[in-house]
Amino acid sequence: xxxxxxxxxxxxxxxxxxxxxxxxxxxxxxxxxxxxxxxxxxxxxxxxxxxxxxxxxxxxxxxxxxxxxxxxxxxxxxxxxxxxxxxxxxxxxxxxxxxxxxxxxxxxxxxxxxxxxxxxxxxxxxxxxxxxxxxxxxxxxxxxxxxxxxxxxxxxxxxxxxxxxxxxxxxxxxxxxxxxxxxxxxxxxxxxxxxxxxxxxxxxxxxxxxxxxxxxxxxxxxxxxxxxxxxxxxxxxxxxxxxxxxxxxxxxxxxxxxxxxxxxxxxxxxxxxxxxxxxxxxxxxxxxxxxxxxxxxxxxxxxxxxxxxxxxxx
Amino acid sequence: xxxxxxxxxxxxxxxxxxxxxxxxxxxxxxxxxxxxxxxxxxxxxxxxxxxxxxxxxxxxxxxxxxxxxxxxxxxxxxxxxxxxxxxxxxxxxxxxxxxxxxxxxxxxxxxxxxxxxxxxxxxxxxxxxxxxxxxxxxxxxxxxxxxxxxxxxxxxxxxxxxxxxxxxxxxxxxxxxxxxxxxxxxxxxxxxxxxxxxxxxxxxxxxxxxxxxxxxxxxxxxxxxxxxxxxxxxxxxxxxxxxxxxxxxxxxxxxxxxxxxxxxxxxxxxxxxxxxxxxxxxxxxxxxxxxxxxxxxxxxxxxxxxxxxxxxxxxxxxxxxxxxxxxxxxxxxxxxxxxxxxxxxxxxxxxxxxxxxxxxx
Numbered sequence: 001x002x003x004x005x006x007x008x009x010x011x012x013x014x015x016x017x018x019x020x021x022x023x024x025x026x027x028x029x030x031x032x033x034x035x036x037x038x039x040x041x042x043x044x045x046x047x048x049x050x051x052x053x054x055x056x057x058x059x060x061x062x063x064x065x066x067x068x069x070x071x072x073x074x075x076x077x078x079x080x081x082x083x084x085x086x087x088x089x090x091x092x093x094x095x096x097x098x099x100x101x102x103x104x105x106x107x108x109x110x111x112x113x114x115x116x117x118x119x120x121x122x123x124x125x126x127x128x129x130x131x132x133x134x135x136x137x138x139x140x141x142x143x144x145x146x147x148x149x150x151x152x153x154x155x156x157x158x159x160x161x162x163x164x165x166x167x168x169x170x171x172x173x174x175x176x177x178x179x180x181x182x183x184x185x186x187x188x189x190x191x192x193x194x195x196x197x198x199x200x201x202x203x204x205x206x207x208x209x210x211x212x213x214x215x216x217x218x219x220x221x222x223x224x225x226x227x228x229x230x231x232x233x234x235x236x237x238x239x240x241x242x243x244x245x246x247x248x249x250x251x252x253x254x255x256x257x258x259x260x261x262x263x264x265x266x267x268x269x270x271x272x273x274x275x276x277x278x279x280x281x282x283x284x285x286x287x288x289x290x291x292x293x294x295x296x297x298x299x300x301x302x303x304x305x306x307x308x309x310x311x312x313x314x
Numbered sequence: 315x316x317x318x319x320x321x322x323x324x325x326x327x328x329x330x331x332x333x334x335x336x337x338x339x340x341x342x343x344x345x346x347x348x349x350x351x352x353x354x355x356x357x358x359x360x361x362x363x364x365x366x367x368x369x370x371x372x373x374x375x376x377x378x379x380x381x382x383x384x385x386x387x388x389x390x391x392x393x394x395x396x397x398x399x400x401x402x403x404x405x406x407x408x409x410x411x412x413x414x415x416x417x418x419x420x421x422x423x424x425x426x427x428x429x430x431x432x433x434x435x436x437x438x439x440x441x442x443x444x445x446x447x448x449x450x451x452x453x454x455x456x457x458x459x460x461x462x463x464x465x466x467x468x469x470x471x472x473x474x475x476x477x478x479x480x481x482x483x484x485x486x487x488x489x490x491x492x493x494x495x496x497x498x499x500x501x502x503x504x505x506x507x508x509x510x511x512x513x514x515x516x517x518x519x520x521x522x523x524x525x526x527x528x529x530x531x532x533x534x535x536x537x538x539x540x541x542x543x544x545x546x547x548x549x550x551x552x553x554x555x556x557x558x559x560x561x562x563x564x565x566x567x568x569x570x571x572x573x574x575x576x577x578x579x580x581x582x583x584x585x586x587x588x589x590x591x592x593x594x595x596x597x598x599x600x601x602x603x604x605x606x607x608x609x610x611x612x613x614x615x616x617x618x619x620x621x622x623x624x625x626x627x628x629x630x631x632x633x634x635x636x637x638x639x640x641x642x643x644x645x646x647x648x649x650x651x652x653x654x655x656x657x658x659x660x661x662x663x664x665x666x667x668x669x670x671x672x673x674x675x
Contacts, residue, residue, distance in 0.1 A: 040464065080654065089318070089665070090657035093403055093464065097604055098657060102650025108643035219643075224472045231465050270480035274473045281455075281466050289459040311320065 006259045011252075012139040017213060019251025020150050021046070021205040025229035026236070026243045027150075027157050028201025033233055034161065035194035036174035036305035040096025041081055042202050043226025044103020049074040049203025050210040051107040054119055054217045057207075063122045067146070067207050074203020075196040077103060082195040086188045089309045100226070108219040115218065119211050122146070146208055151244075153201075158240035170194060174303035177310040187310050202226065224277065231280045235287050237301035246283075253279050318665040328663040333609055333620070336656035343655070344648045353638050361637055362630030362645075376629045378516030382587050383628050385520040386411070386579035388621035390603035392527045393572030395612040396534075400544040401551065402568040406452065406467030407576040408600025409474035410445040414577020415584035416481055417444025419591045422506035423486060423497060433505040437581060438519070445577015446570050448474065453569035457562040463569065471600070482593045497591035500584075508586030520582030524621075527575055531614040540567065576600060598646075602628075605653045624649065 025042050032039050052073030057066025081099050084090045125148070127141040161167040172180045173190045181187050209225065210217050228250060236242035257272045265272065341363075345355030366376035390407045397404045404410075418441030425433050452466040486497040500507045511517045535541035547554040547564055555561070579599065588595040606624050610617030631645030 084654065084657055088658050088661040090660060094398075094608060094653070095657050097405060098650060098653035101601060101605065102647060102654060105643055105646030105648070105650050109641055109647050112641055112643070224469065227465060227468050231469070234462060234465070268480055268484070270476040270483075274476040277469045277472045281461075281469050284465060285455055285459045285461050288461040311318065 006263060009135055009138045011255055011259060013142060015248060015251045015255045016139070016143060016147055017251075018254045019247040020147050021208040021213060022225055022229050022232060022250055023154065023244060023247035024150050024205035024208065025202045025226055026232040026247055027154055027240060028198035028205075029229055030233050030236070030238060030240060030243055031157060031161075031170070031201075032194050032198035033306055034174045034238060034303055035170050035191045036177055036303050036308065036310075037085065037191050037195060038092045038096065038307040039078065039081055039099070039195060039198055040093060040230065041078070041099025041103065041226075042198075042229050043222055043224065044100035044107075045074040045077050045199045045202035046103075046206035046209075046226045046229075047107040047220070047222045048077050048103045048110075049206030050221060051111045051114070051206075051217060052203065053207025054210040055110065055114055057119050057211055058114060058117055061120050063120055063211055066119070066211055067204060070203040070207030071200040072203070074199040074201070074206065076199070077106075078195050078199025078202070079192075081199075082192045085309065086191055086195075089311055092307050092309070104220060111217050111219065117216065119215050119217075122212050122215075144212060146204075146212065154240055154244050161240065171303070174305055177305050177308070181310070181312055187312070191310070202229075205229070228276070228280050231284050235283050237287070238303065239301070249283075250276060250280065317668045318661065319668050320665055321663075324663045329611055332659045332663055333611065333616070333656060335659045336609070336652060337623070339655040339659070340648065340652040343651055347644065347647065347651075348640060351640065351644065353640055358634055358638055358640055361634040361640075362627060362648075365633055365637075366626060366629040372633060374514075376633065378510075378514055379629050380622060380625050381516035381521050382518070383625035384621040385518070385524045386583050386599045387603050387606045387624055388524040388617055389520065389527055389579040389582075390572070390576045390600060391606035391610060391617045391621060392524070392531045392614055393575035394603055395607045395610070395614070395617060396531065396544055397568035397572050398548075398607055399535075399612050400547045400564055400568050402565050403464045404449060404452070404467050404569050404572045405464055405604060406449070406469075406471045406600070407572065407603055408596060408598065409467070409471035410448045410573040410576035411580035411583075411600045412471075412474040412478050412596050413448040413580070414441040414445035414574075415580030415595070416478060416486070416591065417441055417577070418581030419497060419500075419584050420481075420486060422500065422503070422585060425505070426498060426503055429505045431505070434508070434519075434585075437506060437585060438578065441577045441581025442574040443577070445580065446574040448577070449569045449573020450566070453566045453573075456565055456569075463565070467569075475596075478591070478596070479593050482591050486591050488590075495593055499590045500586070501589050506585055508582050518582065518586045520579065520586065523578055523582065525618075528614045528618050535614065544568065576603075602649060605649055605656075608653060608656055 025046055029039065029042055049070035053066040053070030056069035057063045077099065081095055084095045085092050122144045124142060124144050131137045131141040161171065169185055170190060173185060173187050177187045206222060209221060214221065232243055232246035232250065235246045253276050257275045261269055261272050341359055345359055348358040349355045365372055367373055390411065394404060394407060418437040421440040422433060422437045448470065451470060452463040455461040455466055456463045482497065483495050488496060488498045508518050508520065543554065543559045543564060546557065547559055584591055584595055602624060606617060606620045610620035627645060627649060631642060634640040635642045
């Protein structure tokens with residue numbers, strides 16, 4: 001085993017790339033859950049975004065169109081969930097699961113002709129002299145545009161939720177839909193928009209996997225990333241900036257175990273590969289555990305109407 | 315204007331007929347999907363739903379497959395339905411299925427080549443225990459630390475898949491297999507083989523277990539206090555708490571039972587139809603069983619029928635991919651669609667549709 005082969009600079013740089021798809025999906029889900037809706041279909045929307053983005057990028061030769069298609073694909077799929085849960089008042093847990101099962105099937109159906117193809121390359125941004133700063137330059141300024149857009153989205157989500165009227169309405173709908181309804185806010189419309197935002201973000205996250213991180217299309221390539229994104233929202237206590245922390249933590253674990261595999265650590269590959277999932281569970285446990293004499297951190301922060309159907313009786 | 319009015323109680327009539335509506339709607343939407351794929355929709359639907367049972371050429375082969383594929387689905391879905399009724403969401407049955415199969419297979423392989431009638435029952439016990447313990451992880455974490463059982467049980471599926479890969483390549487690998495991955499084949503080890511009980515029927519011990527599970531679940535729901543508590547906790551959690559239902563016990567019971575049943579399903583599959591522990595012997599029954607549970611209205615006998623129907627789509631799907639070149643992925647999308655339609659038409663069970671202006675309350 002040769003641990004000296006692992007460079008902390010490269011590790012941190014690739015951590016930012018590894019965390020991006022999960023960060024995107026988790027941010028989308030955060031907004032959905034803030035509006036009081038629990039969409040367990042993140043995995044399905046991610047993988048649908050992955051194939052939509054991949055197919056369109058290959059057909060048009062432009063990754064930009066790919067990402068746009070991925071966002072549209074994810075949003076369109078989430079709309080099924082939105083219609084079912086908001087208008088037909090179906091159970092959100094069951095509908096979310098259905099979305100994941102359907103998305104996995106649909107994506108492998110759409111991806112039939114795209115296995116083994118390389119997508120058009122996405123260029124890294126050129127920061128000029130900034131990239132030459134020792135350590136920091138290599139870690140921060142060597143990535144593609146999506147990494148920075150995702151970071152901007154994270155800060156943007158935080159600002160919108162905290163400082164704007166739109167954010168306030170979204171939170172009101174999530175905390176108490178009856179009161180929000182009584183005040184005249186369109187609960188269903190707000191939730192539908194939030195669900196579609198979540199779908200678009202998950203789609204972008206999936207496309208980031210298939211176009212940049214991997215980059216190719218394989219069936220089931222998200223491998224639980226959507227579920228980890230859901231866990232990260234809980235870990236983050238529904239706060240956007242903590243979602244960033246959670247996604248980077250997870251990205252770090254993923255990259256580290258990949259590096260350890262490459263370095264030939266004496267632990268079998270399978271056990272290293274399962275570590276991100278185990279650590280996600282461990283983090284969930286820590287965040288959910290009740291503190292002495294009080295309620296759990298996570299349950300305190302959860303939107304009060306999370307997962308509850310809204311039916312205006314008058 | 316169309317207005318939904320909540321029914322005081324879910325309609326019994328609609329509960330029974332909505333699955334039929336959903337299946338018909340799925341056939342129509344599926345037909346459109348097959349047409350988009352450039353296949354004759356009517357022929358595709360007929361190949362999936364009719365030919366496996368009645369085509370002279372294939373039925374002899376596919377009819378027994380119906381029981382083989384339905385058994386694990388029914389076993390798992392019966393367990394899941396208990397939890398779903400109580401609001402305990404075990405969606406990691408696939409993981410419990412894998413771990414059950416591994417534990418049972420490991421016990422069987424440990425005795426190789428001893429022949430004894432005690433070996434298979436011991437494997438069955440180990441399989442159930444394996445699934446039970448794997449499901450206890452989300453159960454205990456939920457009870458002790460209030461951790462969300464949906465996420466934990468699902469994440470453990472990925473962990474179980476890596477354990478399976480490690481076992482198939484390592485500890486359980488056939489020492490006489492020339493280095494190929496995968497365990498010894500149970501077909502060559504009569505004491506541990508889950509053979510067909512009646513030739514050419516597909517009837518193996520897993521089918522028997524599935525039928526027993528359905529009957530037990532029915533008795534539990536209709537006659538036993540635990541079944542009452544499960545229903546109460548699902549329909550009125552507050553009333554259940556005041557009524558002295560212990561949530562922790564209920565959670566552990568639901569997760570444990572569903573885990574044990576999923577483990578059993580895994581063991582029967584690996585020691586019979588699959589034949590050996592291989593990296594990809596699991597084909598997603600644990601996830602499809604979620605659809606089966608809902609399609610069967612979380613009712614044991616409903617699940618029996620739903621399991622058979624879903625098994626039919628598996629067999630018919632294989633047939634359609636073989637005969638018409640319909641991609642197997644299309645069947646997976648088809649099954650997902652079924653759950654969508656089911657959830658959509660369910661609105662009729664819980665709500666009345668009223669036309670006209672809503673009255674001022």
